[in-house]
Amino acid sequence: MEKSHLTVKNLVMYYRTLKGEVKAVDDVSFSLLRGETVAVIGESGCGKSSLAKSIIRLLPRNVSTYKGVILFNDLNLIELDEEVFTRDIRWVKITYVPQAALNSLNPVIKIGDQMVEPLILRQKMDRREALDKAAKTLRRVGISENFIHHYPFELSGGMKQRVIIAMSLLTNPELMILDEPTSSLDVLTQANIMNLLKNIRKDLKLSMIFITHDVSLSSELADKIAVMYAGQVVEFNDANTFYHDPKHPYSQKLMESVPTLRTEKKLNFIPGAPPSLLNPPKGCRFAERCPYAFDKCVEEPPLVYMNENFYVKCWLYVK
Amino acid sequence: MLALCEVMIMNASLLNVEGLRKYFEVRRGFLGRREYIRAVDGVSFSLNKGEAISIVVESGCGKTTLSKTILRLYEPTDGRIIFAGKDVTHLSWKELKWYRRETGLVQQDPFGALPSFMTVKRILEEPLIIHGVKDRRERDKRVYKALEQVKLTPVEEFIGKYPHMLSGGQQQRLVIARAIILEPKLIIADEPVSMLDASVRIEILKLLQKLQKDYELSIIYITHDLSTTRYFSEKIYIMYAGHIVESAETKGILANPAHPYTRALLNVIPDPDPSNRFIIKNVPAGEPPNLLNPPTGCRFNPRCENMIKGICDVKQPPVIEVGKSHYVKCWLYGRA
Numbered sequence A: 001m002e003k004s005h006l007t008v009k010n011l012v013m014y015y016r017t018l019k020g021e022v023k024a025v026d027d028v029s030f031s032l033l034r035g036e037t038v039a040v041i042g043e044s045g046c047g048k049s050s051l052a053k054s055i056i057r058l059l060p061r062n063v064s065t066y067k068g069v070i071l072f073n074d075l076n077l078i079e080l081d082e083e084v085f086t087r088d089i090r091w092v093k094i095t096y097v098p099q100a101a102l103n104s105l106n107p108v109i110k111i112g113d114q115m116v117e118p119l120i121l122r123q124k125m126d127r128r129e130a131l132d133k134a135a136k137t138l139r140r141v142g143i144s145e146n147f148i149h150h151y152p153f154e155l156s157g158g159m160k161q162r163v164i165i166a167m168s169l170l171t172n173p174e175l176m177i178l179d180e181p182t183s184s185l186d187v188l189t190q191a192n193i194m195n196l197l198k199n200i201r202k203d204l205k206l207s208m209i210f211i212t213h214d215v216s217l218s219s220e221l222a223d224k225i226a227v228m229y230a231g232q233v234v235e236f237n238d239a240n241t242f243y244h245d246p247k248h249p250y251s252q253k254l255m256e257s258v259p260t261l262r263t264e265k266k267l268n269f270i271p272g273a274p275p276s277l278l279n280p281p282k283g284c285r286f287a288e289r290c291p292y293a294f295d296k297c298v299e300e301p302p303l304v305y306m307n308e309n310f311y312v313k314c315w316l317y318v319k
Numbered sequence B: 001m002l003a004l005c006e007v008m009i010m011n012a013s014l015l016n017v018e019g020l021r022k023y024f025e026v027r028r029g030f031l032g033r034r035e036y037i038r039a040v041d042g043v044s045f046s047l048n049k050g051e052a053i054s055i056v057v058e059s060g061c062g063k064t065t066l067s068k069t070i071l072r073l074y075e076p077t078d079g080r081i082i083f084a085g086k087d088v089t090h091l092s093w094k095e096l097k098w099y100r101r102e103t104g105l106v107q108q109d110p111f112g113a114l115p116s117f118m119t120v121k122r123i124l125e126e127p128l129i130i131h132g133v134k135d136r137r138e139r140d141k142r143v144y145k146a147l148e149q150v151k152l153t154p155v156e157e158f159i160g161k162y163p164h165m166l167s168g169g170q171q172q173r174l175v176i177a178r179a180i181i182l183e184p185k186l187i188i189a190d191e192p193v194s195m196l197d198a199s200v201r202i203e204i205l206k207l208l209q210k211l212q213k214d215y216e217l218s219i220i221y222i223t224h225d226l227s228t229t230r231y232f233s234e235k236i237y238i239m240y241a242g243h244i245v246e247s248a249e250t251k252g253i254l255a256n257p258a259h260p261y262t263r264a265l266l267n268v269i270p271d272p273d274p275s276n277r278f279i280i281k282n283v284p285a286g287e288p289p290n291l292l293n294p295p296t297g298c299r300f301n302p303r304c305e306n307m308i309k310g311i312c313d314v315k316q317p318p319v320i321e322v323g324k325s326h327y328v329k330c331w332l333y334g335r336a
Ligand SMILES: Nc1ncnc2c1ncn2[C@@H]1O[C@H](COP(=O)(O)OP(=O)(O)OP(=O)(O)O)[C@@H](O)[C@H]1O
Pocket: A015, A016, A017, A022, A024, A042, A043, A044, A045, A046, A047, A048, A049, A050, A051, A060, A062, A099, A213, A277
């Protein structure tokens, strides 16, 4: 069996707030082979960005609980000490394009200077070498290297996003985490960026975690799908199966609400709203909205494995 | 868009928009040279009583400007707006009070649109007070009715809440309740669902559709999201850089898109399908033009595969009828 590149097991991350603990990531598991992409989908506030931050260990100060296992090339990232993590992992082997990153470029510093800074500071490259690398990487994402001398405000939204992707490629990472990388772009520019991501992951054998609330868009990259609901992954499935045969009742309902252009389909919505993460129900978190809920569902559903890799967290599948 | 206007004026329509323009003046450079952002540049269409249409516009390409200009929250730069047979294009603010009552706006960001210090009840009473509904019981009755119409029920549970106590979908339903409380004839929904989750989107779009059917409300749905439009209206307009470039029955456009821009859109918008990940799509290069200085001729010409040199980059394309009530503004379909 091929060895997994990233395995997340029972990952938990809670925030402390005045009103209590926000259980943003609550017992999440999934795994990924080298070169594969997992799409993490789910509604706003279900914990997608929190999951990303937990993996790259960019934890806000009010994190109260952080535990579980994150095996990356057999190294448990949760236990790794911060010095090693900064030197080898964060922004090196694992890079991250945060949500709304378009606004993160400093408007008054030239593109080239922003790109070389981490190479010089962290990788100890000299400036010349770093600029070379920056120019090459810009070309890789379809931007002329002359743009090294330009300021961010001179670029369109699509070009800025390319620069940000280039920045996350500078260290030849193995795993890229992309949090809603195209959500503020127009439809055609978005398609251009998806093309770019498809090309680079193939050429560079990159593994990716692609976070999006847009189910249709997720199919542009996903080999595997993790469906999040109220802080938990309720279904982890193969993309080839998932899009036409989702298993978890929430996934099924979610798919029914996705409009399609090419097929006739009756759209349905899910009445109600997800539970608060401050005080989620003890049993299945979807129970209140689930058309199939039955007496068992007041208890926490187990992960029911459909095969070695994929599971659904629902009592309906317990034999 | 003469052809379009002529055909449409024949119907007894609720709203006629003819050659509507809205330019924003900006000053640039040391001399403060005057320049214009041409956010809406010659838009024509019409709408019957009880009809719903969709207008598809890219982000940043004039959705909000179009909505606010039609509703006369902005003064048009040029063109005409005829509502219920009356020319409202240049009415003064005072004369507009009647128009305000007949029309409503649903904006993109529900939370931003709601005053945080007011309760649900107060938010809905406000327009009634402004428009002179003095009887308190009458106001209560209408607040109740509006909340029931948007299914914020049981009403008692919601009436005392503040906006931050509502979910995004509930906030947007409240915005819709406010927009319909004066029983308007026309609602413009400017990206009403883009900030909401997939499931809530469908809930809100279905609600708008129901209001349209039940109360013969006319609705203009302005969005960047082509895939939701076919579930919303039978008629669709595609706008690019301030111009309407194609209009037709929704089914007709989806089956036979005529304009190169529409074709590109349809080609890149994914349906959830696992084979998408193996396909590199053919996407027009570049990005929407700067509306301060749009390309001459057809505004899509720098990105168009079919561009005819010497024509497309020189002269505005005419509007041509390519099928039953299917119009396209493109040189590929001959001269007017
Ligand atoms: N620093 C923080 N302190 C307390 N609560 C937080 C913090 N950051 C996020 N949360 C809460 O944690 C939950 C998950 O948030 P997260 O940002 O991970 O969601 P998301 O799935 O990325 O949502 P979106 O699709 O809107 O980006 C939310 O309820 C959010 O309000």
